[in-house]
Amino acid sequence: MLGKQLKYLKSGQKKPPIPGGKSKGHARPPSPAFTHLMVSAPRGDKDTIMADIVSYVKFSLGRTQKDCAVFGIFQATATSIRNRMLDRWNKTQKKYEETRAKTVCYLSLEFLMGRALTNSLYSIGLTGPYGAALKELSFSLEEIQAEESDMALGNGGLGRLAACFIDSLATLSLPAVGYGLRYNFGMFEQTIMEGFQVEKPENWLRRGNPWEIERFKLTYPIRFYGHTSHKTDPTTGRPVFDWEGGEVVNAVAYDTLIPGSCTANVNHLRLWSARASSELSLDAHASGDYLAAVKSKALSENITYVLYPGDQSEEGKRLRLKQEYFFVSASLQDILSKAWSQGIEAKDLPKHFAIQLNDTHPAMAIPELMRLLIDGADIETIGYRGLEWTEAFEIVRKMCFYTNHTVLPEALEEWPVYMFKMMLPRHLQIIYEINHRFLEEVEKKFPGDVDRIRRMSLISEGDQQRIRMANLAIVGSNKVNGVARIHTDILKASLFRDFEEFYGTEKIVNFTNGVTPRRWIAQANPALSEFIYRHLEQLGVVCSQEEWPVQLHHLAKLAELSQSRAALEQLLEVKYVAKTRLAEFIKETCDVDVSPDMLFDTQVKRIHEYKRQLLNILHVIVRFLSIKRIVVEATAEYSKKMDVESARQAAIKELKDANVVPRMCLFAGKAAIGYDRAKRIIKLITSVGELVNHDRDVSDFLKIVFIPNYNVSSAELIFPGSDISEQISTAGMEAAGTGNMKASMNGGLLVATRDGASIEIGDHVGEDNVFFFGASKTEIIEVRKGYQSGTLTEELDPRLIDALDAIDSGMFGCQEYFKPITDTIRSGKDWFCVAHDFAAYLDIQDEVDALYIDRIEWARKMLMNVSKSYHFSSDRTIKEYAEMWDLVPVKLAP
Numbered sequence: 105m106l107g108k109q110l111k112y113l114k115s116g117q118k119k120p121p122i123p124g125g126k127s128k129g130h131a132r133p134p135s136p137a138f139t140h141l142m143v144s145a146p147r148g149d150k151d152t153i154m155a156d157i158v159s160y161v162k163f164s165l166g167r168t169q170k171d172c173a174v175f176g177i178f179q180a181t182a183t184s185i186r187n188r189m190l191d192r193w194n195k196t197q198k199k200y201e202e203t204r205a206k207t208v209c210y211l212s213l214e215f216l217m218g219r220a221l222t223n224s225l226y227s228i229g230l231t232g233p234y235g236a237a238l239k240e241l242s243f244s245l246e247e248i249q250a251e252e253s254d255m256a257l258g259n260g261g262l263g264r265l266a267a268c269f270i271d272s273l274a275t276l277s278l279p280a281v282g283y284g285l286r287y288n289f290g291m292f293e294q295t296i297m298e299g300f301q302v303e304k305p306e307n308w309l310r311r312g313n314p315w316e317i318e319r320f321k322l323t324y325p326i327r328f329y330g331h332t333s334h335k336t337d338p339t340t341g342r343p344v345f346d347w348e349g350g351e352v353v354n355a356v357a358y359d360t361l362i363p364g365s366c367t368a369n370v371n372h373l374r375l376w377s378a379r380a381s382s383e384l385s386l387d388a389h390a391s392g393d394y395l396a397a398v399k400s401k402a403l404s405e406n407i408t409y410v411l412y413p414g415d416q417s418e419e420g421k422r423l424r425l426k427q428e429y430f431f432v433s434a435s436l437q438d439i440l441s442k443a444w445s446q447g448i449e450a451k452d453l454p455k456h457f458a459i460q461l462n463d464t465h466p467a468m469a470i471p472e473l474m475r476l477l478i479d480g481a482d483i484e485t486i487g488y489r490g491l492e493w494t495e496a497f498e499i500v501r502k503m504c505f506y507t508n509h510t511v512l513p514e515a516l517e518e519w520p521v522y523m524f525k526m527m528l529p530r531h532l533q534i535i536y537e538i539n540h541r542f543l544e545e546v547e548k549k550f551p552g553d554v555d556r557i558r559r560m561s562l563i564s565e566g567d568q569q570r571i572r573m574a575n576l577a578i579v580g581s582n583k584v585n586g587v588a589r590i591h592t593d594i595l596k597a598s599l600f601r602d603f604e605e606f607y608g609t610e611k612i613v614n615f616t617n618g619v620t621p622r623r624w625i626a627q628a629n630p631a632l633s634e635f636i637y638r639h640l641e642q643l644g645v646v647c648s649q650e651e652w653p654v655q656l657h658h659l660a661k662l663a664e665l666s667q668s669r670a671a672l673e674q675l676l677e678v679k680y681v682a683k684t685r686l687a688e689f690i691k692e693t694c695d696v697d698v699s700p701d702m703l704f705d706t707q708v709k710r711i712h713e714y715k716r717q718l719l720n721i722l723h724v725i726v727r728f729l730s731i732k733r734i735v736v737e738a739t740a741e742y743s744k745k746m747d748v749e750s751a752r753q754a755a756i757k758e759l760k761d762a763n764v765v766p767r768m769c770l771f772a773g774k775a776a777i778g779y780d781r782a783k784r785i786i787k788l789i790t791s792v793g794e795l796v797n798h799d800r801d802v803s804d805f806l807k808i809v810f811i812p813n814y815n816v817s818s819a820e821l822i823f824p825g826s827d828i829s830e831q832i833s834t835a836g837m838e839a840a841g842t843g844n845m846k847a848s849m850n851g852g853l854l855v856a857t858r859d860g861a862s863i864e865i866g867d868h869v870g871e872d873n874v875f876f877f878g879a880s881k882t883e884i885i886e887v888r889k890g891y892q893s894g895t896l897t898e899e900l901d902p903r904l905i906d907a908l909d910a911i912d913s914g915m916f917g918c919q920e921y922f923k924p925i926t927d928t929i930r931s932g933k934d935w936f937c938v939a940h941d942f943a944a945y946l947d948i949q950d951e952v953d954a955l956y957i958d959r960i961e962w963a964r965k966m967l968m969n970v971s972k973s974y975h976f977s978s979d980r981t982i983k984e985y986a987e988m989w990d991l992v993p994v995k996l997a998p
């Protein structure tokens with residue numbers, strides 16, 4: 105029934121129309137006045153900006169000065185900034201079209217963007233005038249920015265990587281579109297109640313989103329369920345497939361502008377939102393069931409309702425599959441309709457578009473693109489169809505590229521075949537066909553190697569047949585990339601070894617991740633930015649205040665300051681400023697007083713066993729017990745001569761005189777909703793904090809805070825204020841990490857295992873400037889052999905036993921709740937090797953303390969991190985990708 109509402113073309117047409125050739129319908133003659141007004145850009149001076157803001161308040165919000173809330177001023181400001189970017193965006197898109205430049209389409213189900221206001225102003229270079237305009241209207245930029253909610257359409261590193269990448273793509277003037285989903289509810293908001301994580305829906309669109317532009321005209325139909333049939337084409341003799349019936353949901357585009365830095369180019373992020381294909385289901389309405397009709401509309405719009413909470417959660421599997429297909433189909437239809445309108449022939453598609461798959465979530469792009477090229481789309485604006493299989497597959501394989509983000513085999517995405525059969529029957533056929541042809545090739549190369557064929561198949565056999573999305577993504581892509589050297593090595597040697605042997609060494613490549621220095625240095629750390637700029641100038645580097653973050657390699661020159669005591673002292677001052685700001689934030693969010701004189705030790709990232717927040721908190725417990733013991737003993741000693749309170753003060757003073765470094769241990773991060781152990785670890789951290797922060801013997805020397813609701817905006821405060829950053833994953837388990845890069849760029853020293861990109865950070869900033877510790881990837885494999893065979897030979901470190909005993913004694917309360925955690929370590933079923941690395945971890949923390957006292961030596965290590973981490977700019981990463989995509993900059997004249 106619904107299928108018939110869409111015109112299903114079945115012509116053998118293969119030539120796209122000539123662009124601008126025949127214009128359809130009622131074209132109106134252009135108006136010179138319209139054209140003139142259209143090209144005049146809004147001015148960027150203070151007075152015009154003020155007028156724009158007030159005009160918006162008056163005419164769009166219908167408010168006056170008296171009844172306009174600060175949020176209204178934010179809306180007005182954001183809208184006026186957006187309008188200034190729109191002008192550049194129009195010109196950029198026109199230029200891309202005129203030059204027929206190749207475009208990369210970055211497909212990601214997550215974009216962890218954070219706030220846009222500061223970033224946009226920074227990019228278009230109008231921070232000064234806007235600040236002045238707001239000031240004259242008696243507001244401050246900081247106050248306005250605080251009104252913006254984070255755009256948190258992602259879980260963690262993978263989504264933030266996508267956000268850093270689209271910033272770099274725009275900055276490098278590369279033609280690019282980010283494609284994703286416009287979830288009504290992004291990452292949940294985490295609150296801490298009585299020390300436990302409590303999740304709240306994050307309704308980021310509640311008060312509207314001034315940045316986005318709704319594009320109703322860009323609407324594509326997406327089909328689910330239904331059935332397939334085929335006939336034979338009488339002229340070609342080839343089968344012609346039809347997928348009909350089922351349910352059709354529309355995808356509507358919402359664009360967010362992505363301005364580049366030091367370029368006039370503005371790209372966009374296009375997010376899809378689900379809209380019922382007919383306002384009300386006519387069947388149900390005709391039968392008089394109005395409520396059922398409304399319900400069916402609501403159900404189909406559910407697709408883009410909520411971000412799937414990643415990290416092993418099992419909830420809403422089917423909805424997630426729907427999201428993946430919805431997203432991929434809308435994005436590909438958008439790409440193909442653009443290509444068709446530009447007159448690009450099917451065989452030339454790879455010359456004009458590259459499609460990057462951020463993990464396997466968009467891997468369905470491979471069978472979907474095959475379907476669109478062979479069967480054709482359901483709408484007239486896409487004329488590609490009727491391609492022969494091998495021709496189509498060659499196009500797909502030239503266009504698609506796949507990024508892998510995990511080395512954990514259990515984290516590779518798989519879907520039950522029965523689910524596909526029901527929801528995406530045509531795609532299942534296509535996947536079977538891809539698999540059939542692929543396995544024939546494997547058989548040819550490795551005759552009779554049945555095990556190999558079974559491992560490489562796109563379908564896993566077993567109780568339940570499943571589709572291996574990673575295998576699909578590899579077979580259908582031009583290249584596969586890992587995200588750090590160690591990660592890519594692991595892919596080549598184990599996870600994807602069969603594919604490496606089949607395709608040769610060129611297919612799996614490495615592009616080590618990066619982060620954007622605009623957001624993570626220039627905006628997040630103004631004091632450091634000033635330091636960098638001033639010193640580069642003194643060192644004779646010709647680079648403006650805007651330029652150095654896009655020419656980050658210049659920072660290498662700063663290493664020359666390593667013998668300048670004055671410069672090192674200034675760097676300590678810079679850190680102190682950021683720590684003061686962070687201390688204020690801690691006071692606001694956690695109501696804990698911390699002094700910026702303490703050593704700020706932070707671990708901020710998703711809470712996960714492999715990231716080992718447990719190792720960190722166990723060390724904190726040991727530290728607590730040891731300080732407590734010393735103060736109590738000394739107090740007992742002194743109180744022979746004085747009253748107890750004076751004795752305690754004397755004991756504390758003695759400890760201070762002995763140069764014990766006071767430390768503030770900060771944690772932040774969300775646990776996946778269904779991840780019970782991670783939630784227990786959060787409770788352990790908050791419980792230890794509750795006791796320690798109120799212990800008058802210890803609290804001068806140790807504070808523990810858990811900042812709720814970790815997101816991009818809090819990360820922007822935390823990284824600049826970190827003296828050390830904990831990057832302590834079990835070696836071989838973190839693909840790359842990007843928190844390590846943010847810390848290092850901001851002069852935070854890493855306490856790190858040899859894992860992910862931390863290894864490469866060590867190569868660049870110097871081994872001596874990172875506190876490396878613990879078992880290497882190969883050693884971990886050995887350690888685990890022992891654990892698995894149940895022959896635990898290692899004895900637990902006595903200090904670890906003390907910490908476990910303290911937890912089990914109920915010192916921090918909730919001992920029953922923490923029992924599974926302590927039991928795991930005691931019993932040796934410690935997959936993440938916390939016990940194995942424990943002694944090494946305590947030793948390295950002693951080294952941290954010892955070095956912290958030598959302020960100048962510490963500052964020297966900070967300087968080397970700031971100076972030599974330029975390699976981890978996402979600009980460098982994107983340049984490497986661009987070479988693979990064969991993409992060249994198309995820069996708009998300034």
Ligand SMILES: *Cc1c(COP(=O)(O)O)cnc(C)c1O
Binds near residue numbers: 261840844
């Ligand atoms: C950088 C970042 C991450 C990734 O951190 P890792 O340490 O690499 O796990 C996650 N969330 C946010 C908000 C970030 O800014």
